[in-house]
């Protein structure tokens with residue numbers, strides 16, 4: 001009996017998993033039993049999480065940080081990028097063999113940026129930033145067709 005209930009819950013979780021990609025203003029009413037489950041589609045993930053990250057980071061990278069707090073902002077954006085890569089990684093895709101390594105590269109780039117900023121090394125931080133943006137663009141070229149932007153560092 002216990003076993004059967006567990007199986008039913010799993011089946012429901014699987015079902016929710018397939019319908020979790022909503023568009024427009026549709027917000028799911030119930031969180032599925034099993035997380036992680038994507039809440040929005042890739043377009044909205046990028047608009048809500050990646051775009052603000054990009055804008056804040058670009059502004060912070062405009063000049064060398066003058067104090068600890070400014071370095072710390074950049075470090076936090078690196079960590080943010082690395083964590084968002086987890087959200088990217090759980091999206092459903094029809095080409096996981098290409099998508100998964102790009103998501104992993106995004107996490108690596110975020111970690112590299114965070115570490116460079118933590119060491120307060122400006123040339124290293126600039127290089128890590130360039131490489132993070134290149135990684136965004138690599139995936140946009142591979143998967144975005146005409147929908148994903150070519151981002152300027």
Ligand code: HEC
Pocket residue numbers: 042043046047050051053054081088099102103106132133135136137139140143144147148149151
């Ligand atoms: C593994 C793939 C992948 C990575 C990595 C990725 N993106 Fe995207 N991004 C996409 C795809 C696919 C789209 C197009 C989504 C759509 O509109 O269908 C997109 C779209 C966007 C958009 C346009 C959103 C809109 O409102 O039209 C922005 C902005 C964006 N990405 C920012 C970023 C930034 C910044 C990074 C890196 C820090 C990044 N993305 C990394 C796949 C990726």
